[in-house]
Amino acid sequence: MKITIETPGPGEEEEIIIRCAALDEGLLNLIYALKAGRDKLTAYAGQEIVMLSPKQVYYFESVDNKVFAYCEKEVYEVRRKLYELERDYAGNDFLRISKSTIVNLSKISHMAPIFNGRFEARLKNGEKTVISRQYVAALKKKLGI
Numbered sequence: 001m002k003i004t005i006e007t008p009g010p011g012e013e014e015e016i017i018i019r020c021a022a023l024d025e026g027l028l029n030l031i032y033a034l035k036a037g038r039d040k041l042t043a044y045a046g047q048e049i050v051m052l053s054p055k056q057v058y059y060f061e062s063v064d065n066k067v068f069a070y071c072e073k074e075v076y077e078v079r080r081k082l083y084e085l086e087r088d089y090a091g092n093d094f095l096r097i098s099k100s101t102i103v104n105l106s107k108i109s110h111m112a113p114i115f116n117g118r119f120e121a122r123l124k125n126g127e128k129t130v131i132s133r134q135y136v137a138a139l140k141k142k143l144g145i
Contacts, residue, residue: 018031028091029090029091030091031091039054039088040052040053041053041054041057041069041078042078042079043069043076043077043078044076044077044078044079045074045076045077050076052069052071052076054089054092054094054104055104055106056071056072057069057070057071057104057107058070058071058072058103058104058107058123058124058125058127059101059102059103059104059107059123059129060078060082060085060094060101060102061100061101061102062082062100062101063100067079067080067081067082067085070127072124072125073125082096082100082102085102086102089102092104093105093106095135095138095139095142096135096138097121097129097130097131097132097135097139098129098130098131098132098135099132101129103121103123103129103131105142105143107123107124107125108121108122108123108124109122109123109124110122111131114130116133117133117136118130118131118132118133118136119131119136119139
């Protein structure tokens with residue numbers, strides 16, 4: 001595979017061109033990651049509207065039919081469905097770990113097995129979250145374990 005990087009001239013728009021014989025899963029994941037890395041996520045803190053980068057989010061959680069984005073110290077409401085976030089960030093480090101939680105794998109400091117086939121993940125901000133046993137296989141696959 002050949003990779004060429006060019007700097008656009010003044011007034012030219014940045015662009016990425018992909019030439020391939022077939023679009024495989026790896027390339028699709030790369031495209032999704034590039035797209036999501038540039039996207040901003042609209043979140044709400046009371047009456048304020050906050051623009052978040054997905055990289056800031058430690059995890060998303062659904063509570064009482066509302067979805068919240070948990071960052072290092074702040075919590076914001078996100079007016080999107082959990083399945084939409086899962087779909088939009090599937091090519092990134094985000095992975096569903098329970099019926100109500102999607103975690104940013106890059107924010108996990110370590111994991112340990114707990115009872116009944118579940119895992120506990122400790123995040124870099126000190127919070128803990130439980131990985132349901134039905135999602136452990138997908139986690140291991142994504143991490144290459």
